[in-house]
Amino acid sequence: MLKVEETQPVEFSSALVEKFDEIVSRYPAGKQKSALLPILHLVQAELGWTSPLAMDKVAEYLNIEPIEVYEVASFYSMYFLQPKGKYVLEVCRTGPCCLVGAEKIMDHIEHKLGVKEGEVTADGLFSWRGVECLAACGYAPVLQIGPDYTFYENLTEQSVDTLIDNLKNKQDLRQ
Amino acid sequence: MGRKLLLEHINVPGINTLEVYRQKGGYRAVEKALKTLTPDEVVEEVKKSGLRGRGGAGFPTGMKWSFLAKPEGVARYLVCNADESEPGTFKDRYLMTHIPHALIEGMIVASFALGAKTSYIYVRGEMMPQIRILEKAIAEAKAAGWLGKNILGTGYDLELYVQPGGGAYICGEETALLESLEGKRGNPRIKPPFPAIAGLYGCPTVVNNVESIAAVVPIINDGGDEYAKVGIGRSTGTKLISASGNLVKPGVYEIELGLPVEEFIYSDEYCGGIANGKRLKATVAGGSSVPILPANLTLKYANGEPRLMSYESLSEGGFATGTMLGSGGFIAFDEDQCIVRNTWNFARFYHHESCGQCSPCREGTGWLEKVLHRLEYGHGKMSDIDLLVDVSKKIEGNTICPLGDAAAWPVASAIRHFRDEFEWHVKEPVKSLS
Numbered sequence: 189m190l191k192v193e194e195t196q197p198v199e200f201s202s203a204l205v206e207k208f209d210e211i212v213s214r215y216p217a218g219k220q221k222s223a224l225l226p227i228l229h230l231v232q233a234e235l236g237w238t239s240p241l242a243m244d245k246v247a248e249y250l251n252i253e254p255i256e257v258y259e260v261a262s263f264y265s266m267y268f269l270q271p272k273g274k275y276v277l278e279v280c281r282t283g284p285c286c287l288v289g290a291e292k293i294m295d296h297i298e299h300k301l302g303v304k305e306g307e308v309t310a311d312g313l314f315s316w317r318g319v320e321c322l323a324a325c326g327y328a329p330v331l332q333i334g335p336d337y338t339f340y341e342n343l344t345e346q347s348v349d350t351l352i353d354n355l356k357n358k359q360d361l362r363q
Numbered sequence: 364m365g366r367k368l369l370l371e372h373i374n375v376p377g378i379n380t381l382e383v384y385r386q387k388g389g390y391r392a393v394e395k396a397l398k399t400l401t402p403d404e405v406v407e408e409v410k411k412s413g414l415r416g417r418g419g420a421g422f423p424t425g426m427k428w429s430f431l432a433k434p435e436g437v438a439r440y441l442v443c444n445a446d447e448s449e450p451g452t453f454k455d456r457y458l459m460t461h462i463p464h465a466l467i468e469g470m471i472v473a474s475f476a477l478g479a480k481t482s483y484i485y486v487r488g489e490m491m492p493q494i495r496i497l498e499k500a501i502a503e504a505k506a507a508g509w510l511g512k513n514i515l516g517t518g519y520d521l522e523l524y525v526q527p528g529g530g531a532y533i534c535g536e537e538t539a540l541l542e543s544l545e546g547k548r549g550n551p552r553i554k555p556p557f558p559a560i561a562g563l564y565g566c567p568t569v570v571n572n573v574e575s576i577a578a579v580v581p582i583i584n585d586g587g588d589e590y591a592k593v594g595i596g597r598s599t600g601t602k603l604i605s606a607s608g609n610l611v612k613p614g615v616y617e618i619e620l621g622l623p624v625e626e627f628i629y630s631d632e633y634c635g636g637i638a639n640g641k642r643l644k645a646t647v648a649g650g651s652s653v654p655i656l657p658a659n660l661t662l663k664y665a666n667g668e669p670r671l672m673s674y675e676s677l678s679e680g681g682f683a684t685g686t687m688l689g690s691g692g693f694i695a696f697d698e699d700q701c702i703v704r705n706t707w708n709f710a711r712f713y714h715h716e717s718c719g720q721c722s723p724c725r726e727g728t729g730w731l732e733k734v735l736h737r738l739e740y741g742h743g744k745m746s747d748i749d750l751l752v753d754v755s756k757k758i759e760g761n762t763i764c765p766l767g768d769a770a771a772w773p774v775a776s777a778i779r780h781f782r783d784e785f786e787w788h789v790k791e792p793v794k795s796l797s
């Protein structure tokens with residue numbers, strides 16, 4: 189595991205660094221920067237977000253400038269630059285899903301969790317946000333939950349309620 | 364029943380495992396190619412097949428392979444484009460989930476044909492489950508000697524890796540994908556040079572869609588000439604169509620190119636008609652980037668002849684009365700759907716996904732979104748409708764990559780075919796909101 193306190197430097201465990209090393213070995217010598225996106229995913233899976241200190245540490249590991257990490261993390265939508273709830277419900281909000289009720293599902297989630305898009309519930313468990321087409325339009329409406337990106341398809345208000353209740357009762361889902 | 368070349372065994376239990384995939388004839392194409400054909404002969408079969416890129420542009424795959432530069436002592440790469448993010452498109456995810464070895468087998472044959480020793484499958488980051496599935500299948504294939512050093516004792520070496528993206532539609536554009544694979548922001552490069560000349564790490568590279576690569580397997584098994592007999596005219600073979608929206612049976616279907624659109628929508632073998640007994644209002648036949656068509660022009664040309672699911676037939680009539688096959692993302696709208704709302708939704712999507720390099724795209728998509736939003740929410744003016752047409756014209760053709768065009772076309776076509784609906788939103792702002 190790895191821990192971030194705002195002011196304390198991040199340490200990557202040796203198990204994590206071993207994973208980094210394996211990823212770097214997939215590219216030609218000198219092209220280790222190719223490992224940046226996969227490594228950021230691993231960091232986020234551990235920490236719940238890509239914190240500035242963790243990004244600095246990734247830069248150090250890959251022997252690139254910190255700005256090269258920040259510009260990548262801020263370009264792609266999957267990296268969280270702020271801490272989020274333990275479970276981030278990402279609901280597809282793009283056209284085909286809206287044809288079969290995605291907007292209603294988002295309203296329902298907002299109401300059920302009692303927080304606006306991007307905010308965290310008081311117990312720290314949940315956030316939600318709209319995301320773009322998840323390539324599952326035939327099974328709409330859909331949502332995904334990281335860090336494993338499990339998909340939940342053909343959503344109804346009831347199935348969303350069940351999902352949220354199950355997550356509340358089963359907080360060790362992420363271990 | 365149409366011929367199935369990719370999904371024939373999709374419902375066989377365990378087809379995601381190497382063992383069952385082998386029982387169903389899997390990896391025969393690798394054996395045939397590596398043991399009995401030269402790389403150039405493989406390229407020749409693909410050329411004969413007439414296969415056209417299934418990522419959306421429809422560029423002939425064999426021709427692209429033959430354009431690959433082969434300078435001495437420089438590595439060449441094959442990169443599979445599994446970034447699938449075009450709204451309405453979900454066929455690659457389906458194929459990778461259920462029959463991952465079809466992609467891996469195709470990757471081995473294609474890498475051999477191109478002389479690539481290292482190949483990558485770039486999968487959109489959200490598809491973590493599919494990434495795990497592919498990694499497992501690669502490990503199985505490697506353990507069985509289909510990958511790695513000296514494959515089947517032929518002296519050919521190949522390593523295959525899966526690369527996750529970070530969440531960005533633009534990384535499906537092949538040069539943005541290569542930037543991303545190099546660990547950078549996904550900013551498209553100016554073409555030419557095409558990746559075939561200067562791609563990954565500046566080396567000659569072929570980028571192909573998941574479905575294009577998987578299609579290489581039946582092409583090698585049966586021969587390019589046999590493949591070319593399926594389909595119609597220059598639209599050879601089968602195509603995976605992702606069907607979504609207000610259909611009785613949305614999902615992924617493998618069709619023979621040339622199937623009548625009407626049969627695809629209404630027959631029980633395919634989508635089974637429009638859901639809830641409603642009528643069809645419009646379709647977006649090839650993913651969100653292609654022009655929207657009203658129901659009558661979806662089913663028939665302007666002259667009344669039936670329209671078919673093929674590259675040529677869908678584009679019959681140009682942008683005035685036709686559309687494009689694109690990535691095969693077939694979205695059906697029932698009579699209750701609001702075209703203005705959907706057009707706004709797509710414009711918001713493109714604005715969100717613009718990489719921001721070119722000002723016509725970065726600013727123009729923002730304008731489209733804003734103006735469509737105010738029309739949809741009852742604050743629009745009549746002149747806004749022409750303003751939208753004007754903005755889309757200023758984007759089209761003036762950008763580095765086709766995302767700009769992809770943002771402009773849906774707006775221009777929605778106004779072309781459904782102008783009365785836009786006007787209604789201005790005349791009846793309150794009613795349009797309810």
Ligand SMILES: NC(=O)C1=CN([C@@H]2O[C@H](COP(=O)(O)OP(=O)(O)OC[C@H]3O[C@@H](n4cnc5c(N)ncnc54)[C@H](O)[C@@H]3O)[C@@H](O)[C@H]2O)C=CC1
Binds near residue numbers: 448
């Ligand atoms: N599947 C999906 O999720 C999406 C698909 N698309 C599709 O992408 C299409 C646009 O793709 P582009 O790659 O920009 O089209 P393009 O026409 O520039 O290229 C198509 C392919 O042919 C190759 N090519 C073309 N001319 C060549 C030459 N002279 N030498 C060597 N290679 C050559 C390119 O490298 C590329 O691989 C659109 O038509 C759209 O339908 C768009 C968004 C998403």
Ligand SMILES: Cc1cc2nc3c(=O)[nH]c(=O)nc-3n(C[C@H](O)[C@H](O)[C@H](O)COP(=O)(O)O)c2cc1C
Binds near residue numbers: 421424444445446769
């Ligand atoms: C904005 C944009 C997004 C694209 N997304 C994808 C994609 O997700 N998958 C894909 O295969 N091709 C996508 N393409 C097309 C690729 O640039 C390229 O043409 C394709 O990968 C080539 O493979 P093919 O010849 O096998 O179709 C996209 C193009 C653009 C302009």
Ligand code: SF4
Binds near residue numbers: 722764
């Ligand atoms: S057209 Fe848009 S997405 Fe494409 S390079 Fe320009 S700004 Fe980026």
Ligand code: FES
Binds near residue numbers: 282283285322
């Ligand atoms: S539009 Fe929601 S998954 Fe494609």
